[in-house]
Amino acid sequence: MLLLSFGGPEGPQDVRPFLENVTRGRGVPPERLDEVAEHYLHFGGVSPINRLNRDIIAAVEAELAAQGRKLPVYFGNRNWHPMIEDTVAQMADDGVRRALVFATSAWGGYSGCKQYHEDIARARAAVGERAPELVKLRQFFDHPLFVEATADAVREAFAELEPGQRERARLVFTAHSIPLKADALEGPDGRGQWYSRQVAEAARLVAEAVGVDGYDVVWQSRSGPPQVPWLEPDVCDHLADLHGRGVPAVVISPIGFVSDHLEVIWDLDNEARDKAAELGMGFVRAATVGPDPRFAKLVVELVAEHIDEIRPRKLSPMLAAGCTLNGEPCAPGCC
Known part of the structure; x- marks a missing residue:
């Protein structure tokens, strides 16, 4: 192998x-x-x-x-x-x-x-x-073990929030952004948005397993030329939007990543966490699934x-x- x-x-x-x-x-x-x-x-x-x-x-x-x-x-x-x-x-x-x-x-x-x-x-x-x-x-992306491990990590992250924040916290799934043109390529079922549809389906399955009705799918780690449209919203922009809607805390699940590599520890554990602190929001980042047995x-x-x-x-x-x-x-x- x-x-x-x-x-x-x-x-x-x-x-x-x-x-x-x-x-x-x-x-x-x-x-x-x-x-x-x-x-x-x-x-x-x-x-x-x-x-x-x-x-x-x-x-x-x-x-x-x-x-x-x-x-x-x-x-x-x-x-x-x-x-x-x-x-x-x-x-x-x-x-x-x-x-x-x-x-x-x-x-x-x-x-x-x-x-x-x-x-x-x-x-x-x-x-x-x-x-x-x-x-x-x-x-x-839809294997039961992938979904179960991700769901348990989300539950553990919610448990880290203060009780007063937990009930009103928003679950936010993130994955690596890609150009819209790339995401529009036809998939094997004859429809486009193959990557983003899979991410959305995995997020739905995890949220359902956790028992959370309200959640969002957002994107991170954009790296292309600024004139090229990529999948949005960016996670930090989305935090500002949630803050404007009165959301007191977030649980971020990096569902798009198997391990805590740089896109996770920099873009989420540093930039997104700092943005949440600036906004006065509670912030917990769920674990990735790689270390889970x-x-x-x-x-x-x-x-x-x-x-x-x-x-x-x-x-x-x-x-x-x-x-x-x-x-x-x-x-x-x-x-």
């Missing part, structure tokens, strides 16, 4: 090369890269994402062992070391002929799914004929869908594409 992720710098010298890898060909202004670089340097130039992914791998290995599955787990990234090309070369050297690929994104859309297929195809091309077959596991069980269950041909568990009728060979597209029009 290959865990495939985004990647992140692990030292100050890595920050600018990493950001240039991420934004290559996207027209992001240099001053925006300078701004984001300062976010990383605020934490010593180290993103927690690689460490958190290694923690997930350790948990998955333990769960595989507990279930009696002898399946080695490799680690590769799109944008920083260990790069997927190097990892797939190592897999070939180790004699791996076929592997399942778990991408650390629950979602469809280009960056969350299709680009991982491109990563797979690029790595196999770099390795050549020795490259193993690689099958990407499906999207898991159920997340490793989820990954192994996705593996079992292939090895044992078990029926996928889903809580919505929306398609969850991704089970394709060697980076080929899932279906016409997908992503």
Whole structure:
């Protein structure tokens, strides 16, 4: 098995090369890269994402062992070391002929799914004929274990609020914003807004599990040119709007993110928290699902869908594409 992720710098010298890898060909202004670089340097130039992914791998290995599955787990990234090309070369050297690929994104859309297929195809091309077959596991935004773990994190966050705030607090789900044009691409069901519809469906499922009727889905971490429209509202703008409507406190659930990497700890734990403090609002950020033991069980269950041909568990009728060979597209029009 290959865990495939985004990647992140692990030292100050890595920050600018990493950001240039991420934004290559996207027209992001240099001053925006300078701004984001300062976010990383605020934490010593180290993103927690690689460490958190290694923690997930350790948990998955333990769960595989507990279930009696002898399946080695490799680690590769799109944008920083260990790069997927190097990892797939190592897999070939180790004699791996076929592997399942778990991408650390629950979602469809280009960056969350299709680009991982491109990563797979690029790595196999770099390795050549020795490259193993690689099958990407499906999207898991509506898997019961994902929803249950997220819902429990939301409940725990509400419990941290003062009793007087708890009853009137607003639940706000966040995910990474993308350009409106990208979100409008046709999905495998023939309709657009594939990514944002999946986020909205996951939020609905979690809110229903928690028993909350009133909630919002907002966006964060925009990085593109200012003239290009992206998904809105931004989380900080939304906090100001809630404050104007008399909402005394918020619980923020970063449903779009598996782990507490930089977009979570900077954009939410720093910028959004500071905005709430400025407005005099109570603020609690719910945990991400990666460290929850159920997340490793989820990954192994996705593996079992292939090895044992078990029926996928889903809580919505929306398609969850991704089970394709060697980076080929899932279906016409997908992503």
